Amino acid sequence: xxxxxxxxxxSSVANAxxxxxVARIISETYKKGNDVVVVLSAQGDTxxxxxxxxxxxxxxxxxxxxxxxxxxxxxxxxSLCAMALESMGFQAVxxxxxxxxxxxxxxxxxxxIKRVRAERIQKELDKKKIVLVTxxxxxxxxxxxxxxxxxxxxxxxxxxxxxxxxxxxxIYTDVDGVYTADPRKVTGAKKLEEITFDEMxxxxxxxxxxxxxxxxEMAKRYNxxxxxxxxxxxxxxxxxxxxxxxxxxxxxxxxxxxxxVARVALIGLEDRPGIAFxxxxxxxxxxINVDIILQSIGRDASKDISFTVSQDDMERAxxxxxxxxxxxxxxxxxxTNKVAKISIVxxxxxxxxxxASKMFExxxxxxxxxxMISTSEIKVSVLVAERDAERAVxxxxxxxxxxxxxxx
Amino acid sequence: xxxxxxxxxxSSVANAxxxxxVARIISETYKKGNDVVVVLSAQGDTxxxxxxxxxxxxxxxxxxxxxxxxxxxxxxxxSLCAMALESMGFQAVxxxxxxxxxxxxxxxxxxxIKRVRAERIQKELDKKKIVLVTxxxxxxxxxxxxxxxxxxxxxxxxxxxxxxxxxxxxIYTDVDGVYTADPRKVTGAKKLEEITFDEMxxxxxxxxxxxxxxxxEMAKRYNxxxxxxxxxxxxxxxxxxxxxxxxxxxxxxxxxxxxxVARVALIGLEDRPGIAFxxxxxxxxxxINVDIILQSIGRDASKDISFTVSQDDMERAxxxxxxxxxxxxxxxxxxTNKVAKISIVxxxxxxxxxxASKMFExxxxxxxxxxMISTSEIKVSVLVAERDAERAVxxxxxxxxxxxxxxx
Numbered sequence: 001x002x003x004x005x006x007x008x009x010x011s012s013v014a015n016a017x018x019x020x021x022v023a024r025i026i027s028e029t030y031k032k033g034n035d036v037v038v039v040l041s042a043q044g045d046t047x048x049x050x051x052x053x054x055x056x057x058x059x060x061x062x063x064x065x066x067x068x069x070x071x072x073x074x075x076x077x078x079s080l081c082a083m084a085l086e087s088m089g090f091q092a093v094x095x096x097x098x099x100x101x102x103x104x105x106x107x108x109x110x111x112x113i114k115r116v117r118a119e120r121i122q123k124e125l126d127k128k129k130i131v132l133v134t135x136x137x138x139x140x141x142x143x144x145x146x147x148x149x150x151x152x153x154x155x156x157x158x159x160x161x162x163x164x165x166x167x168x169x170x171i172y173t174d175v176d177g178v179y180t181a182d183p184r185k186v187t188g189a190k191k192l193e194e195i196t197f198d199e200m201x202x203x204x205x206x207x208x209x210x211x212x213x214x215x216x217e218m219a220k221r222y223n224x225x226x227x228x229x230x231x232x233x234x235x236x237x238x239x240x241x242x243x244x245x246x247x248x249x250x251x252x253x254x255x256x257x258x259x260x261v262a263r264v265a266l267i268g269l270e271d272r273p274g275i276a277f278x279x280x281x282x283x284x285x286x287x288i289n290v291d292i293i294l295q296s297i298g299r300d301a302s303k304d305i306s307f308t309v310s311q312d313d314m315e316r317a318x319x320x321x322x323x324x325x326x327x328x329x330x331x332x333x334x335x336t337n338k339v340a341k342i343s344i345v346x347x348x349x350x351x352x353x354x355x356a357s358k359m360f361e362x363x364x365x366x367x368x369x370x371x372m373i374s375t376s377e378i379k380v381s382v383l384v385a386e387r388d389a390e391r392a393v394x395x396x397x398x399x400x401x402x403x404x405x406x407x408x
Numbered sequence: 409x410x411x412x413x414x415x416x417x418x419s420s421v422a423n424a425x426x427x428x429x430v431a432r433i434i435s436e437t438y439k440k441g442n443d444v445v446v447v448l449s450a451q452g453d454t455x456x457x458x459x460x461x462x463x464x465x466x467x468x469x470x471x472x473x474x475x476x477x478x479x480x481x482x483x484x485x486x487s488l489c490a491m492a493l494e495s496m497g498f499q500a501v502x503x504x505x506x507x508x509x510x511x512x513x514x515x516x517x518x519x520x521i522k523r524v525r526a527e528r529i530q531k532e533l534d535k536k537k538i539v540l541v542t543x544x545x546x547x548x549x550x551x552x553x554x555x556x557x558x559x560x561x562x563x564x565x566x567x568x569x570x571x572x573x574x575x576x577x578x579i580y581t582d583v584d585g586v587y588t589a590d591p592r593k594v595t596g597a598k599k600l601e602e603i604t605f606d607e608m609x610x611x612x613x614x615x616x617x618x619x620x621x622x623x624x625e626m627a628k629r630y631n632x633x634x635x636x637x638x639x640x641x642x643x644x645x646x647x648x649x650x651x652x653x654x655x656x657x658x659x660x661x662x663x664x665x666x667x668x669v670a671r672v673a674l675i676g677l678e679d680r681p682g683i684a685f686x687x688x689x690x691x692x693x694x695x696i697n698v699d700i701i702l703q704s705i706g707r708d709a710s711k712d713i714s715f716t717v718s719q720d721d722m723e724r725a726x727x728x729x730x731x732x733x734x735x736x737x738x739x740x741x742x743x744t745n746k747v748a749k750i751s752i753v754x755x756x757x758x759x760x761x762x763x764a765s766k767m768f769e770x771x772x773x774x775x776x777x778x779x780m781i782s783t784s785e786i787k788v789s790v791l792v793a794e795r796d797a798e799r800a801v802x803x804x805x806x807x808x809x810x811x812x813x814x815x816x
Contacts, residue, residue, distance in 0.1 A: 016464045050484070056424045058491035065494065068502050069487035072480035076458070079477035083466035086473065094476050098506070099551055120551070143507055143528070 002167035003125070004029055007039040007135065007157035011174055012231040013077050014044035016084075022231060023084040025172070026130060030090065035125045037164060039135040039157040040081055042073025063108035067137070067147045071097065074134035074153075081132050092130040095120065097145065100131075102138030102156065110149035113138060113156070113218075116163035133160060151212020158215045162222035169224050170237075171211060176230035177238035178203065178210050181255040181397045185390060188402045192253055194239045199253045200226075202345040202379045216240065252346035252355060255397045257389050259340045261291070262314035263371065265306035266321060268331030278328055279305060279321070286320050288313045292341070292374040292383060302331070306372065308383060311337045339371060340389035343381040344396060356380045362399035368392050410575035411533070412437055415447040415543065415565035419582055420639040421485050422452035424492075430639060431492040433580070434538060438498065443533045445572060447543040447565040448489055450481025471516035475545070475555045479505065482542035482561075489540050500538040503528065505553065508539075510546030510564065518557035521546060521564070521626075524571035541568060559620025566623045570630035577632050578645075579619060584638035585646035586611065586618055589663040589805045593798060596810045600661055602647045607661045608634075610753040610787045624648065660754035660763060663805045665797050667748045669699070670722035671779065673714035674729060676739030686736055687713060687729070694728050696721045700749070700782040700791060710739070714780065716791060719745045747779060748797035751789040752804060764788045770807035776800050 006029065008022050022040075030036045050069050054061050061069075078094035085092035101117030124131045135153025140146050148155055154171055161169035175183075176191065178200065183189040195203075197220035204213045210228055219226050219240065229237025269275055276295065283290055291308045309317050318335050321328065349355040359380055363370060368391065372383040384392050414437065416430050430448075438444045458477050462469050469477075486502035493500035509525030532539045543561025548554050556563055562579055569577035583591075584599065586608065591597040603611075605628035612621045618636055627634050627648065637645025677683055684703065691698055699716045717725050726743050729736065757763040767788055771778060776799065780791040792800050 016461075019465060053424075053484070053488060054491055057427060057488050058495035060495070061491035062494055065487045065490045065500075065502060068490070068504075069484060072483050075480050075483075076461070076477060079473045080461060080465050082473045082476070083462055083469040086470055087466035087468070092473075094473060096476075096553075145504075 001033045001035070003035040003037070003164055005037045005039065005157050005161040005164070005166045005169040006172065007153060007170065008041065008172045008231055009153065009174070010041040010044055010047070012172055013040055013081065016080075018231075019080055019084050022172075023081060023088060025231060026081075027085060027088055027090055030130055037121060037125070037131045037133060037160055037166070038078075038081065039133050039153055039160060040074060040077040041135050041153040042070075043077050043080075046073040046076065064144060067108045067111075068145050070147055071134070071137040071145045074136055078132040078134050085130055085132075090130055091128065092132060093124050094132040094134075095124075096134050097137035097156075098139040098143070100133040100160070102133075102159070104138035104140055104146045104148070106140040106142065106144070106146065108144075108146055111138060111140065111146035113148065113159045116159050118160070118163045121160070121164065151214045154212050154215035155218060158218045158222070158224050158226070161224045162218065166224065168227060169219065170227045170229060171215075172229055172231040173210060174230065174232075175210060175228075176233045176235055177228055178240070179254065180252075180401050181393055182257070186255070186394050186397050188397065190401055192238045193236075194241065195253050196347045196378075197240060197242060198378050199345050199347050200240045202343065202376075203254050203256050211240070252344050252349060252400045254345050255393050255400070256343050256345065257340055257393050258343070259386060259389060260311050261308050261339050261341045261383065262311045262317075262335060262337040263306055263308050263339050263383060264314065264317050264321065265304060265334040266328065266330040266332075267304050267334065268302045269305060270329050271301055271303050275328065276305060278324075279307075282320055282324055282328075283307075283309075283317060286316060288317050288320070292372050292381065294372045308339070308341070308372070338386045339383050340386045340392075341381050341383055342389060342392045342396065343379050344400065345379050347378050349378060349380070358399060359396055362395045363392055366391055366395040368395070409441045409443070411443040411445070411572055413445045413447065413565050413569040413572070413574045413577045414580065415561060415578065416449065416580045416639055417561065417582070418449040418452055418455070420580055421448055421489065424488075426639075427489055427492050430580075431489060431496060433639060434489075435493060435496055435498050438538055445529060445533070445539045445541060445568055445574070446486075446489070447541050447561055447568060448482060448485040449543050449561040450478075451485050451488075454481040454484065472552060475516045475519075476553050478555055479542070479545045479553045482544055486540040486542050493538055493540075498538055499536065500540060501532050502540040502542075503532075504542050505545035505564075506547040506551070508541040508568070510541075510567070512546035512548055512554045512556070514548040514550065514552070514554065516552075516554055519546060519548065519554035521556070521567045524567050526568070526571045529568070529572065559622045562620050562623035563626060566626045566630070566632050566634070569632045570626065574632065576635060577627065578635045578637060579623075580637055580639040581618060582638065582640075583618060583636075584641045584643055585636055586648070587662065588660075588809050589801055590665070594663070594802050594805050596805065598809055600646045601644075602649065603661050604755045604786075605648060605650060606786050607753050607755050608648045610751070610784075611662055611664050619648070660752050660757060660808045662753050663801050663808070664751050664753065665748055665801050666751070667794060667797060668719050669716050669747050669749045669791065670719045670725075670743060670745040671714055671716050671747050671791060672722065672725050672729065673712060673742040674736065674738040674740075675712050675742065676710045677713060678737050679709055679711050683736065684713060686732075688715075690728050690732055690736075691715075691717075691725060694724060696725050696728070700780050700789065702780045716747070716749070716780070746794045747791050748794045748800075749789050749791055750797065750800045750804065751787050752808065753787050755786050757786060757788070766807060767804055770803045771800060774799055774803040776803070 082092040104111035226240035490500040512519035543564040634648035
């Protein structure tokens with residue numbers, strides 16, 4: 001007997017038929033003798049509909065009132081799901097964020113969970129009830145309703161799993177696991193059986209939008225075993241955990257593409273100390289996140305510094321740089337958003353220098369030029385022209401996963 | 409400066425335009441220097457839509473989960489209304505039943521308010537905020553959401569007014585006050601400026617559905633000054649209070665019609681003690697409420713007893729009587745639902761025997777036969793054939809309100 005937390009997203013509970021599908025998954029888990037705590041998102045378009053209602057009345061409504069409004073969506077989901085389980089003969093109880101003891105800070109619309117006071121849930125589990133908890137929401141110290149913002153329901157599920165010392169936290173989505181690359185775009189993409197938290201974090205931040213980073217970070221911190229799986233396929237998904245079985249083997253878990261990248265280049269900087277500090281402290285002051293940084297020995301006695309930011313930040317980054325041209329002392333500025341970042345992620349690659357070169361070789365063979373390179377312990381990223389991005393992913397994926405069978 | 413509780417029903421907040429109309433009424437009350445607490449129902453058809461959603465999943469859903477589901481409707485209303493007030497430059501805060509401290513018993517779907525813990529509301533009022541509270545709902549001692557059933561939002565408003573010692577509790581509806589008769593049906597029906605709690609109770613129970621009895625009873629118990637008025641007309645409504653200015657004058661407040669009446673007659677009973685007790689204890693055991701009772705000296709040595717019940721109870725009342733025919737000892741049984749009860753209500757009529765005879769005279773002049781008569785301190789009711797009901801109301805109303813000017 002185990003304690004299992006299951007989370008279902010908005011499309012999984014969008015109508016009565018799907019709600020019963022979810023209820024069946026829950027009841028099957030329960031019938032195996034497990035304690036089951038379920039976290040649900042709002043049904044289908046409910047949240048969007050509520051936002052539209054609010055916008056009609058006040059496009060600049062306070063976040064406090066928006067949270068009060070939006071939190072009703074999940075409350076509808078959990079009560080309907082409880083009714084579905086009741087009709088199947090199971091004892092279920094739905095709980096709102098405050099009833100479930102989801103205590104957050106007061107940052108309305110993007111609150112952080114501070115603590116879970118799980119006594120009520122525990123009491124219901126002791127009565128052998130299936131407990132359904134509203135995702136995405138909590139209360140702050142003023143007893144006001146808060147919502148958690150993007151990735152909120154996943155985070156709710158992981159927080160509950162941590163507080164209840166659950167054996168497993170299953171995140172049901174519309175994909176059936178984590179793949180070595182986007183299966184809709186890359187031929188031969190394979191589902192991973194297991195992946196580490198760190199790899200999942202890198203993949204999520206690289207645009208493989210299976211799990212929100214926030215929930216993975218929390219799972220890593222509290223060592224919550226995650227599983228990503230589909231509410232429709234019924235097949236095992238991908239396990240996300242601290243250490244995976246294949247850990248000892250050098251392996252690459254996946255290839256990811258991020259097109260929300262822009263590159264800014266400062267040409268002809270004087271080659272003297274403190275320049276880089278000046279540039280990046282100016283950007284930090286503007287809260288512009290910089291990803292890859294490349295410093296080259298430039299022509300003659302000058303050098304170039306280029307860096308990448310998200311596309312939303314490109315224009316502001318240019319403005320900040322231009323406004324401080326004299327202070328920084330560069331000759332010219334170039335910026336483009338016609339780039340993409342392609343990355344391979346794998347927990348074991350730090351011990352195998354061959355991984356990076358294999359990636360570069362794959363790109364070379366495909367005739368794709370590399371703009372910038374960045375490496376971390378579990379990741380190698382390259383910046384390529386946007387038009388080459390899809391081909392680059394396929395070439396790298398073929399090289400690691402298809403030419404020599406599974407893994408590398 | 410006063411503390412005023414205002415309640416708006418579902419049709420008053422049905423869409424953005426009406427929500428702003430409500431927000432204007434609230435803000436005008438606030439701008440006069442009053443503290444304002446507002447109670448709102450769910451928008452328009454929201455509750456019906458939620459019930460339909462539930463029925464699709466489970467027609468026999470537990471009441472606990474139904475309450476969890478339905479309580480979202482008022483939460484949507486209060487947050488949207490807060491947004492409307494914010495957009496008009498006012499500081500408002502919305503509160504759910506649990507945040508507002510509406511403590512109820514655990515009778516889901518028809519809970520009774522036990523206590524209002526109004527500290528939070530008071531704190532918000534102290535900050536000069538307009539406080540918006542969800543009607544119709546509260547929490548029980550298990551921290552579970554409950555709903556109050558029919559007339560719930562009116563009752564929420566009165567309970568808040570009592571707990572906060574409000575100077576006035578305004579119930580905004582789609583009629584602009586209490587009339588001497590149904591203005592849609594009776595020519596010359598006049599709006600009353602004032603009416604006592606007892607008169608209002610009699611009128612409400614007689615089918616003048618302006619205020620639910622439950623809320624009037626509570627207002628009477630805690631001596632909360634009520635006002636019934638329209639959210640559209642902007643005119644003063646009808647005040648409902650313990651003692652009204654015109655109290656000393658013999659007066660009739662209104663004429664009401666109740667068609668949800670059935671008459672059961674037991675013919676040919678033996679004239680011996682204990683018969684009436686037997687009949688009405690049998691009915692009480694079946695939880696059948698009896699309204700008017702008439703005992704006549706019958707032909708020969710026997711007598712007849714007839715009584716009225718609601719139409720829903722007629723068949724059961726007949727069955728109970730028939731099953732106990734031997735015990736009770738009657739010869740035959742007659743029942744009909746083709747009757748209507750017409751009543752005049754007025755706090756002062758007890759001191760004026762002329763009121764009843766004036767009513768009978770009006771009916772006689774109109775050629776309407778009286779079946780049964782029942783009187784209380786502030787009410788005279790007669791049972792007439794259903795086909796005569798409308799004419800009876802008009803004739804009585806003309807006699808009391810039109811022939812000799814206002815009042816009587």
